[in-house]
Amino acid sequence: MSACAAKVDFDPEADIPDLQGKVFLVTGGTAGLGRETLIQLAKHKPSHLYFTGRNQKSADAIISDINTIDASVSVTFLQCDFGSRISIAKAVEKFHSGRLDVIIAGAGLMAVPADVTADDYEIQFGTSHMGNFTLMRLLLPIMLRTAEQPGSDVRFVALTSLGYGLHPRGGILFDFIKSKQEDRNTWVRYGQAKLANILTVKEMARRYHSITSVVVHPGTAKTGLVDSPSWINRMVVYATNPKGLLTVQEGACNMLWPLTTEKSNLKLGQFYLPVGRPGDLTRDGENMDLAKCLWDWSEKEIAELNFS
Numbered sequence: 001m002s003a004c005a006a007k008v009d010f011d012p013e014a015d016i017p018d019l020q021g022k023v024f025l026v027t028g029g030t031a032g033l034g035r036e037t038l039i040q041l042a043k044h045k046p047s048h049l050y051f052t053g054r055n056q057k058s059a060d061a062i063i064s065d066i067n068t069i070d071a072s073v074s075v076t077f078l079q080c081d082f083g084s085r086i087s088i089a090k091a092v093e094k095f096h097s098g099r100l101d102v103i104i105a106g107a108g109l110m111a112v113p114a115d116v117t118a119d120d121y122e123i124q125f126g127t128s129h130m131g132n133f134t135l136m137r138l139l140l141p142i143m144l145r146t147a148e149q150p151g152s153d154v155r156f157v158a159l160t161s162l163g164y165g166l167h168p169r170g171g172i173l174f175d176f177i178k179s180k181q182e183d184r185n186t187w188v189r190y191g192q193a194k195l196a197n198i199l200t201v202k203e204m205a206r207r208y209h210s211i212t213s214v215v216v217h218p219g220t221a222k223t224g225l226v227d228s229p230s231w232i233n234r235m236v237v238y239a240t241n242p243k244g245l246l247t248v249q250e251g252a253c254n255m256l257w258p259l260t261t262e263k264s265n266l267k268l269g270q271f272y273l274p275v276g277r278p279g280d281l282t283r284d285g286e287n288m289d290l291a292k293c294l295w296d297w298s299e300k301e302i303a304e305l306n307f308s
């Protein structure tokens, strides 16, 4: 894998340090950027790689690839549907590690037809926000305990998109979140979900100083996310990226940097553009009242799971 061309000169092969002792959890690890992130992390001897997704066949293939890279790396697939809190809670029961150093929250959808998740949320918000939030919230006590250990360096890295700016006026339409929101364009619904990813990181950084929480736009990379929307929505992606799309490796590079760079290079709650370039957010992206409101609302939604 070659170095990523960017302000920060970052070459995953050379610059990712030895990861011995560290436990990573990659959501959306069965495809695209998450899959490539797992492959690159596996080359640096992490103690355990956990990953989520629904597709068992893809998961088996990734586990086989990781075993070929380094058979000593433990890897576990936590199969679940991010549209269902019960499915996520069941998957978390299979997380047997006493420590969790890094969560990479990447699972998500883009520009899909109007629908709702199994839990009845608008599908992009329900998967990209509620799914990642539920998993993180259930595992937060383990992250906080890990952070208390001497020499620890616990991180929460969420993936957003510059498309967050397309969110509806008001940011999150709480009153309509349990509906398909058919009267909004699919990109507006994507923006709502990606704004929620930003606000979650902002609020996490405000609440938990022992965890380094940052949010990243990985660049526009040629993954299934970009290939699967309708013809017209694919054209939107290509038309707004006239210089072409990044490769999956280049996109993953932008995720690997905040996961593995020296902690002193990261600022709590910061939004990063490729690679490691601090980005400015709109007023909505910095709205701490909305961030708190979203966190409290999301916790109430999953209260039945009895998390601590």
Ligand SMILES: NC(=O)c1ccc[n+]([C@@H]2O[C@H](COP(=O)([O-])OP(=O)(O)OC[C@H]3O[C@@H](n4cnc5c(N)ncnc54)[C@H](OP(=O)(O)O)[C@@H]3O)[C@@H](O)[C@H]2O)c1
Pocket: 027, 028, 029, 030, 031, 032, 033, 034, 052, 053, 054, 055, 056, 058, 080, 081, 082, 083, 105, 106, 107, 108, 109, 110, 127, 128, 131, 159, 160, 161, 162, 217, 218, 219, 220, 221, 222, 223, 224, 225, 226, 251
């Ligand atoms: N690619 C880009 O250009 C780009 C640009 C900006 C931001 N991003 C962000 O980067 C993240 C990763 O994107 P990608 O390009 O790697 O996408 P991708 O190739 O489509 O992969 C998406 C991942 O999310 C998982 N996922 C989707 N729905 C799920 C569900 N209901 N339950 C559980 N897992 C689910 C998929 O797993 P299963 O299919 O196995 O369920 C898959 O592992 C997304 O959050 C996206 O918004 C990507």
